[in-house]
Each structure stands twice: as C-alpha cells, then as structure tokens.
Amino acid sequence: MKTITIEGLIKNNRISTQDLLQEIQEKINEGYTNFEINACGQHDIGGSSWAKDPNESLTFKITNPGQRVGAMARKGTKIYVNGSTPADVGWLNSGAEIIVNGDCGDTAAHCAASGHIYVSGRVGTRSGALMKYDPKFPVPEFWVLKNTGSYSFEFMSGGIAVVCGFDCSDIESVLGKRACVGMVGGTIYFRGNVKDIASCVEIKELSQEDIDFLTAGMDKFLSAIDKRGLKDTLLNFNEWKKITPLPPDKKINKISxxxxxxxxxxxxxxxxxxxxxxxxxxxxxxxxxxxxxxxxxxxxxxxxxxxxxxxxxxxxxxxxxxxxxxxxxxxxxxxxxxxxxxxxxxxxxxxxx
Ligand code: SF4
Ligand code: SF4
Structure with missing residues (x-):
C-alpha cells in the first residue's frame, strides 16, 4: 500500500480545493492508495477521488477539512476525519465507510444512498434528510453517538439511522425539533427523549430483529469510533425505540x-x-x-x-x-x-x- 501525505497549506499559502483534489487524483494515478491529508478547509475530500480500478480501495485520513467530506464516495473508500467537520459529511454517500472523530455540521449523511457513516459526537440540522435505499446497493447506515439538530431525517425514504443519545439526558429531544417531516421509508433507532415528531411517523418498541441488528452494529460502530467501553451503557434495550413511517392506511388524510x-x-x-x-x-x-x-x-x-x-x-x-x-x-x-x-x-x- 503506497502512502503519501498531502498538505493543504504550503508556506502559509492555502492550496485551492481544485488544486488539492487534482493533486490527490494525480497521486492515485501514480499508484498511491493511502492518503494523509492535512487540509486547510478544502471541500469534497475523499469522495470525489476514485481509483482507476473500481475494486481498489482508497484510504483517507483527514484533518481540518471543509464541507462535503466523502461526498459521493464509493464502495471501497475509507475515510477517517480526525476532529469535527463542517456541513454535508457523506452527502450522497454511495458505499464508503466514513468515520468522524468529532461533531458534524448540518446535513450530515444528507441523501446518503449506501455505505456507513459513523460519528462520535453530535450532528447538525437536517442530518439524515433524504436518506434513501436502492435495492441494487447495500442499505445505507448512519450512526451518531450523541444527538441531531432540528429537522433531522426530513423526507427520508430509506436506510437506517441510529442515534445513541449518549450524554444527552438533559436534552428535550435527541432528534431536535420537527424530525421526520415527510418521511416515507427507512428506520430510525434512537435512545433518549424525543419531542415534536412529524405526524407521518410512529414510534414503536424494538423487535428481536431490531435488537439483533443493533447488537451486531454497535460493536462495529464503537470499534470505529474507538469507544468500545460504552457498549454496556448503549445496549440497554429498555432505553431504545424506533421510528418508522406510518403505513398508508394509517396516514392522516392526504393534503394538498x-x-x-x-x-x-x-x-x-x-x-x-x-x-x-x-x-x-x-x-x-x-x-x-x-x-x-x-x-x-x-x-x-x-x-x-x-x-x-x-x-x-x-x-x-x-x-x-x-x-x-x-x-x-x-x-x-x-x-x-x-x-x-x-x-x-x-x-x-x-x-x-
Ligand atoms: S406516476 Fe405513479 S405509476 Fe407512474 S412512475 Fe410515478 S409512482 Fe409509478
Ligand atoms: S402492491 Fe405492493 S408488492 Fe405489489 S407492486 Fe405494489 S408495492 Fe409492490
């Protein structure tokens, strides 16, 4: 595995996003697959860089990125962000594993279509909005250790989100205000209080299948964010519930x-x-x-x-x-x-x- 470090700031000059992404692509063409990017707020790192061979894996370790880390990243890409990130992490993620060791700005996992997004902190407003599932690809998963901002999971049509509500006991709603407006598909597992949820969804108890999914997935999530010690706390299933869209026959009358x-x-x-x-x-x-x-x-x-x-x-x-x-x-x-x-x-x- 060929490794290279790329700097986003050279002699106090910030490299433009375009130049940084071009440099990454040139290095991929030279056979590098393992990148350490010391960014200076450049956008779109990780997602827009594709190996020539679709079966080849690329790994990015990024500090100090700008928006849209891992946007449109494909299967085989692994992205680790050391620290918090601004908006649009994993926008339209198409199969990558994206780990953020910190908080995310607004619209994390927006439109995510496949792959895994793991966040060790909180995520901002409209996170998980428009998540989707195309049966041609593995179902997208979005795991958050703490809570989301308001309008989360707006117009979600597929995929799985897990909001662990860790360190949120004093928060009124771990999904923020007005979560799930327009949600028509997918599942959100959450732990903690929720309030002011849209009327098109229902809150349900977990089934054994849900518990099996969370037990298996939690291991992977906590390993990814290096917090294995929280396993016992987070696997107390009396504290979890799930949200799914109401079936059509239970929906309130159609409105214009x-x-x-x-x-x-x-x-x-x-x-x-x-x-x-x-x-x-x-x-x-x-x-x-x-x-x-x-x-x-x-x-x-x-x-x-x-x-x-x-x-x-x-x-x-x-x-x-x-x-x-x-x-x-x-x-x-x-x-x-x-x-x-x-x-x-x-x-x-x-x-x-
Ligand atoms: S308009 Fe109705 S029938 Fe036609 S593609 Fe859309 S959902 Fe299907
Ligand atoms: S009725 Fe159900 S199973 Fe049949 S085509 Fe429509 S959505 Fe699919």
Whole structure:
C-alpha cells in the first residue's frame, strides 16, 4: 500500500480545493492508495477521488477539512476525519465507510444512498434528510453517538439511522425539533427523549430483529469510533425505540402541497418571509408518451400490499395494477416503495414526433 501525505497549506499559502483534489487524483494515478491529508478547509475530500480500478480501495485520513467530506464516495473508500467537520459529511454517500472523530455540521449523511457513516459526537440540522435505499446497493447506515439538530431525517425514504443519545439526558429531544417531516421509508433507532415528531411517523418498541441488528452494529460502530467501553451503557434495550413511517392506511388524510407548505412543514411556508407564494401547483412533469421511463408490473412478485397505489403522486395505478398513461409521470415512486421489486422502470427514450 503506497502512502503519501498531502498538505493543504504550503508556506502559509492555502492550496485551492481544485488544486488539492487534482493533486490527490494525480497521486492515485501514480499508484498511491493511502492518503494523509492535512487540509486547510478544502471541500469534497475523499469522495470525489476514485481509483482507476473500481475494486481498489482508497484510504483517507483527514484533518481540518471543509464541507462535503466523502461526498459521493464509493464502495471501497475509507475515510477517517480526525476532529469535527463542517456541513454535508457523506452527502450522497454511495458505499464508503466514513468515520468522524468529532461533531458534524448540518446535513450530515444528507441523501446518503449506501455505505456507513459513523460519528462520535453530535450532528447538525437536517442530518439524515433524504436518506434513501436502492435495492441494487447495500442499505445505507448512519450512526451518531450523541444527538441531531432540528429537522433531522426530513423526507427520508430509506436506510437506517441510529442515534445513541449518549450524554444527552438533559436534552428535550435527541432528534431536535420537527424530525421526520415527510418521511416515507427507512428506520430510525434512537435512545433518549424525543419531542415534536412529524405526524407521518410512529414510534414503536424494538423487535428481536431490531435488537439483533443493533447488537451486531454497535460493536462495529464503537470499534470505529474507538469507544468500545460504552457498549454496556448503549445496549440497554429498555432505553431504545424506533421510528418508522406510518403505513398508508394509517396516514392522516392526504393534503394538498399548498396546505402542506402552509400548515405542516414550517408555519407560513418555507421561505414564507421572503416570497409571495400563490400556493398554486403547476404541472411540470410530462405524462403519456413523453415520459422518460415507464413502470412495468410483474404480477408474480406482487403481494398486493398496495404501497405503490397509495404512494403514487399521480394516482396513476389502477386497482388491477395497470397504469393510466395520461397520469403517470415516470417518477419511479412505485418501484422505490415496492418491497418485492415488482415494478421495473423501462427506459422510454423514444423520439416524439
Ligand atoms: S412512475 Fe410515478 S406516476 Fe407512474 S405509476 Fe409509478 S409512482 Fe405513479
Ligand atoms: S408495492 Fe409492490 S408488492 Fe405492493 S402492491 Fe405494489 S407492486 Fe405489489
């Protein structure tokens, strides 16, 4: 394994992010796989650097990074940050293991799609937002030793988050305020108090399967952040619960996007202080022949759970699972929520005369 140290500050001159990333890539091309980066706030370290051979592993040990450490990092990349990090750690993580030995800024694990993100401290506002799961890849995991800021796990649609609530006994909510707004998939395990959770989710007791998952995962997490001594404290399962989205039939009545903006998301609507919104919703996506992709249903896989029907934003799926082409916009929500992969999205790129 060839190792190299790269400095982000040379003779008191800060190297630009672009130059630093280019230098890393040049060294990868020369065969280096193990990097120590003494950064000076440069962005995107670790994630944007890919080995030529996709099977080759890259390791980054980073101090003093800027935003988006490990953003879009792929499988085989291992990133260790010695100290705290600013926003967007592991943004759209695509398979890397990212360990932060400190706190993270806002939007940690934002859009994470695979891999593991381990944090030994706290994470900021909107962390875990838009986490997702694509069955083609291993499920993303996001482990936090302490707590999250507000609006955490907003619009989460898949993946697993574990918020251990360590050193948080005096905190009102280990998930901050208004967690889980718009959450439609995934699981959040948490330990400690929570308050002011969105109405689209429910808090449940752990099953044996959950306990087995946490027991196995906790070992790996605590080893990664070098806190094995906390194992007994954190594996007291009387102190844990989990959050999952409400099943469609238990959800409150569907509300319009404008009512959601006005009443459910943030009072006054997002950016309500700054813009004059007429709260009308204008159609932008194409239906019918112009759709970029078309859902194809496989009846042999379907278990008739109706998740696709209840989550289709266009009400395009009929009771017999045929598609109303004049409503369908090819958004693939049906394929994303289906637990049995019964929908295949067929590329529909044909010329429209
Ligand atoms: S692709 Fe989107 S609009 Fe079309 S049926 Fe599936 S969920 Fe509905
Ligand atoms: S979500 Fe999948 S399994 Fe459930 S009804 Fe739809 S196609 Fe069938």
């Amino acid at each position: 996007v404008s009512d959601f903006h006005k009443n459910d998301w943030i009072e006054g609507g997002i950016f309500g202080d700054f813009i004059d919104d007429d709260y009308k919703v204008y159609p932008l996506a194409t239906t019918g022949e112009g759709r970029l992709q078309e859902p194809i249903w496989d009846s042999s896989k379907c278990i008739n759970c109706k998740l696709c029907i209840n989550n289709c934003p266009q009400n395009a799926i009929k009771e017999d699972y045929s598609i109303d082409e004049n409503k369908c916009i090819g958004c693939a929500f049906c394929a994303t929520v289906c637990p049995k992969n019964a929908w295949e999205m067929k590329n529909n790129k044909k010329e429209i005369s």
